[in-house]
Amino acid sequence: MNDQLSITFAALADPTRRAILSRLTTGEASVTELAEPFDMSLPAVTKHLKVLQRAGLISQGREAQWRPCKLEAKPMREAAAWMEPYRRHWEQRIDRLDHFLRETAHKGARRLRTRK
């Protein structure tokens, strides 16, 4: 499990880590700020941040005392790109279902007209 996609998906397979990423979409935040909403010790949160950092999903600034964490787009963009064929797959299925329903409705309407 050393490929980037596997590392990204493994990092996303945790609700706390996903909540941290969600928070970071609104802007940079310090470790203390990120820890605030969780009923968790600072070391526990730091551990999650390390997983996210190793996956390249976030980076931590070196400047200033508060060392802000911020989102890095690349791994998430690659994960989303990997999902694209599935999106097409289910959209096609929805299209086929839509087509089937329209056809059925159309036939039903025709049958009603013939009966009149």
Place this chain on the structure above:
Amino acid sequence: MNDQLSITFAALADPTRRAILSRLTTGEASVTELAEPFDMSLPAVTKHLKVLQRAGLISQGREAQWRPCKLEAKPMREAAAWMEPYRRHWEQRIDRLDHFLRETAHKGARRLRTRK
């Protein structure tokens, strides 16, 4: 780690499982067909299929002897939906970069015209 999203992402965090899912976007397949491209024992492949099945990403038919596996769209759709805000986040960043580059090019062109 009992929430559906964590289970989905954990199931996706493996290259063999992702390859199996990719194969299934082209249509249903038996376990033997799915095992074929991998240098893996049938029990090893079956183990991966069980993880995918438990995550709800695939289902296995009960009819016929070959019990075809097929994709189930829902968990992947939910995972993709979870990623949407990040897509918007990086698209906004790209837009800002694009705007900055256009502005810079515009200013550069104006400076050149003033010099003439």
